[in-house]
Amino acid sequence: xxxxxxxxxxxxxxxxxxxxxxxxxxxxxxxxxxxxxxxxMGLRLIYYSASExxxxxxxxxxxxxxxxxxxxxxxxxxxxxxxxxxxxYFCASSQGENQPQHFGDGxxxxxx
Amino acid sequence: AQTVTQSQPEMSVQExxxxxxxxxxxxxxxxxxxxxxxxxxxxxxxxxIRQEAYKxxxxxxxxxxxxxxxxAKSFSLKISDSQLGDAAMYFCAYGDRDDKIIFGxxxxxxxxx
Numbered sequence: 001x002x003x004x005x006x007x008x009x010x011x012x013x014x015x016x017x018x019x020x021x022x023x024x025x026x027x028x029x030x031x032x033x034x035x036x037x038x039x040x041m042g043l044r045l046i047y048y049s050a051s052e053x054x055x056x057x058x059x060x061x062x063x064x065x066x067x068x069x070x071x072x073x074x075x076x077x078x079x080x081x082x083x084x085x086x087x088x089y090f091c092a093s094s095q096g097e098n099q100p101q102h103f104g105d106g107x108x109x110x111x112x
Numbered sequence: 113a114q115t116v117t118q119s120q121p122e123m124s125v126q127e128x129x130x131x132x133x134x135x136x137x138x139x140x141x142x143x144x145x146x147x148x149x150x151x152x153x154x155x156x157x158x159x160x161i162r163q164e165a166y167k168x169x170x171x172x173x174x175x176x177x178x179x180x181x182x183x184a185k186s187f188s189l190k191i192s193d194s195q196l197g198d199a200a201m202y203f204c205a206y207g208d209r210d211d212k213i214i215f216g217x218x219x220x221x222x223x224x225x
Binding site for chain 1: 113118121145147155156157159162164203207210211212213214215216217218
């Protein structure tokens with residue numbers, strides 16, 4: 001049972017480089033999410049997609065773009081990485097309508 | 113905008129004792145849902161319990177139960193008979209009907225043997 005798969009698991013970038021984090025789920029879920037987790041800050045919602053073809057901003061969308069490529073895949077792009085974007089990124093999915101989220105294992109991203 | 117506040121950054125409890133983690137939230141919506149998630153050192157996010165706002169009855173899952181006070185916008189988690197495996201970060205989360213889900217900053221729970 002794959003669930004939610006994130007790639008890569010680790011990445012180091014230089015300031016100004018671009019990067020796309022990939023996320024795929026095999027549970028036929030409608031909703032998908034990207035969060036970042038920083039010490040003392042909990043999980044903060046970057047973007048979410050309530051259904052295929054729609055995306056909405058979360059709490060901290062600046063510096064990021066997303067694409068809901070199809071029902072399975074939801075990617076997060078950093079166009080010009082900044083040290084403030086060093087974090088652990090989690091992708092999640094849910095069936096929507098009160099159902100709980102299933103999370104990927106996270107991507108640890110360091111920007112030098 | 114909705115917010116979720118966990119006022120206890122860290123807590124400790126003796127093994128086999130009971131502990132309550134606090135969570136308050138702010139919303140103007142009447143229809144929403146609430147969750148508690150656990151994050152052990154493995155970094156996995158694990159659902160502990162969920163509650164739908166329209167339900168008066170407090171949710172229970174084995175040793176885990178909630179005290180949902182809708183008027184006070186409070187959603188606390190009680191862990192009974194604490195076990196060493198309960199040591200983790202606990203996050204309270206709020207979800208609205210647009211499927212937007214936001215989290216509190218978390219409470220780190222230590223279990224003392």
